[in-house]
Amino acid sequence: CHRLSSSYVARMRYLFSLKEDEQVCRDALSSGTFYLFHSLRPLLQKKHSGYLAPKSNLVELKEMLDTLGGKEQKLEDSVLIGCSENLMPQFALDLGKELFLVISRRFEKPALESYLQGTFIELRKALFLLNGNVAPLLSKAQALLRWHDNNQYCSKTGQPTQKNIAGSKRICNANGIIYYPQMSPVVITLVSNGDWCLLARQETFPAGMYSALAGFCDIGETVEEAIYREVAEEVGLEVESLMYAGSQHWPFPNSSLMIACHATVRQGHTEINVNKFELENARWFSLEEVKEAFQHKRIPPERKDGTVPVWIPPKLAIARQLIEEWVQRQMVKESCATTPA
Numbered sequence: 379c380h381r382l383s384s385s386y387v388a389r390m391r392y393l394f395s396l397k398e399d400e401q402v403c404r405d406a407l408s409s410g411t412f413y414l415f416h417s418l419r420p421l422l423q424k425k426h427s428g429y430l431a432p433k434s435n436l437v438e439l440k441e442m443l444d445t446l447g448g449k450e451q452k453l454e455d456s457v458l459i460g461c462s463e464n465l466m467p468q469f470a471l472d473l474g475k476e477l478f479l480v481i482s483r484r485f486e487k488p489a490l491e492s493y494l495q496g497t498f499i500e501l502r503k504a505l506f507l508l509n510g511n512v513a514p515l516l517s518k519a520q521a522l523l524r525w526h527d528n529n530q531y532c533s534k535t536g537q538p539t540q541k542n543i544a545g546s547k548r549i550c551n552a553n554g555i556i557y558y559p560q561m562s563p564v565v566i567t568l569v570s571n572g573d574w575c576l577l578a579r580q581e582t583f584p585a586g587m588y589s590a591l592a593g594f595c596d597i598g599e600t601v602e603e604a605i606y607r608e609v610a611e612e613v614g615l616e617v618e619s620l621m622y623a624g625s626q627h628w629p630f631p632n633s634s635l636m637i638a639c640h641a642t643v644r645q646g647h648t649e650i651n652v653n654k655f656e657l658e659n660a661r662w663f664s665l666e667e668v669k670e671a672f673q674h675k676r677i678p679p680e681r682k683d684g685t686v687p688v689w690i691p692p693k694l695a696i697a698r699q700l701i702e703e704w705v706q707r708q709m710v711k712e713s714c715a716t717t718p719a
């Protein structure tokens with residue numbers, strides 16, 4: 379049936395059936411692949427070409443669970459995270475949950491790492507080591523595994539909740555409430571004013587790092603209202619125009635949906651008033667300064683005077699996309715300005 383054509387639509391419809399039909403999903407566990415985690419850290423293996431996230435199949439998992447003393451039904455602790463181009467269901471399984479540790483001390487991280495010939499690496503680091511499209515899949519997997527871990531009980535009745543086989547929801551058997559995995563919407567805005575763009579930093583940021591303005595949407599707020607409010611709150615400016623630039627799932631520290639926009643502020647009203655409760659500093663940056671900041675990949679070494687040069691978040695973060703788009707626009711403007719008519 380769903381294997382007739384691996385078009386995108388067929389994949390999405392197959393995924394839908396996996397989430398909605400318990401038996402279809404139970405069957406898929408036997409033909410799917412599993413990304414393994416230990417206490418929310420994905421398993422990575424170092425190959426000559428770099429790091430990869432190995433996928434296990436059911437046979438390998440069963441062998442591991444038998445060898446290390448797990449029980450098969452623990453497979454149903456897996457969560458569905460996607461389906462490959464050739465309609466292979468993809469699951470994630472966290473072996474570091476208390477459940478496993480109670481069964482056998484052999485589910486401790488070191489024992490598992492030597493059995494699996496890999497390392498469970500903190501997600502933020504793992505995303506740096508991986509390339510291609512597996513990074514968003516592992517981020518989604520970790521966010522979903524964490525959500526299940528944090529939502530074991532119904533917030534209305536206090537009774538335990540049960541996940542469905544796919545892990546796309548949890549249900550309170552006492553009163554039938556259905557819980558769905560949540561992301562928090564966050565607006566992230568690059569405010570620019572002609573040849574300047576506004577970057578800010580919080581005390582908690584790594585030394586020297588500046589980023590675009592970001593803030594969680596309040597309940598009931600539109601994206602636009604959240605941007606107006608956050609820019610006014612954080613730097614005391616009034617946004618005049620907005621342009622949507624893209625979005626990103628950001629799993630740190632919990633699951634955020636980053637909604638990225640470019641913004642301009644009212645002409646003649648560009649004096650920044652930093653809200654020191656939220657930000658350590660915010661200021662206007664010239665194109666030269668931003669291009670200089672791009673030279674640094676991670677925290678640059680301190681200067682003699684103890685200050686750390688400004689640097690910008692890596693490609694992984696949508697803040698960088700916004701800043702790069704602004705730099706591109708400025709460079710086009712500059713080249714037009716210098717090209718003889």
Ligand SMILES: NC(=O)C1=CN([C@@H]2O[C@H](COP(=O)(O)OP(=O)(O)OC[C@H]3O[C@@H](n4cnc5c(N)ncnc54)[C@H](O)[C@@H]3O)[C@@H](O)[C@H]2O)C=CC1
Nearest residue numbers: 562564566589592593594628630631634636695696697698
């Ligand atoms: N991917 C990227 O490029 C970037 C991602 N971010 C992420 O955006 C998020 C928001 O940035 P902030 O400036 O910290 O937000 P923010 O400016 O809204 O301040 C954070 C405060 O918002 C409140 N808050 C409201 N709703 C919240 C919720 N659902 N969860 C947690 N706190 C909530 C809390 O008091 C928290 O201390 C952060 O988690 C950060 O990791 C921030 C900058 C760049």
Ligand SMILES: [Mg+2]
Nearest residue numbers: 591592593656
């Ligand atoms: Mg903020």
